[in-house]
Amino acid sequence: QVQLVESGGGLVQAGGSLRLPCAASGRTFSGYNMGWFRQAPGKEREFVSAIRRSDSTYYADSVKGRFTISRDNAKNSGFLQMSSLKPEDTAVYYCAAGARMANVRIPGAYDYWGQGTQVTVSS
Secondary structure, eight states, X not given: OEEEEEOOOEEEETTOOEEEEEEEXXXXXXXXXXXXXXXXXXXXXEEEEEEOXXXXXXXXXXTTTTEEEEXXXXXXXXXXXXXXXXXXXXXXXXXXXXXXXXXTTSGGGOSEEOOOEEEEEEO
């Protein structure tokens, strides 16, 4: 079992930045791929970014060049650095962990999910 807790959400003006930590407990975090997804009201959960155990990274086209994913296995933590935020980035952001070799862009690749943190970007 892996427990995930996101933090760092809040209200920010367009053009601003936020950093979302994801703290993991339970099994060794280094053995898992980590993903970030988001869900806006009335919309389906969508892929944002992922980082494999190998440190390969992936981004949705909508956030490429603005968001950076990273991990610190020694601290059992992952991070999503978000810059140049836009109102359309407003959503609940979830981190997830999974051990399977799978398409990391889909929710089904992940076994464990955090409770989410709200990010609101005002125009």
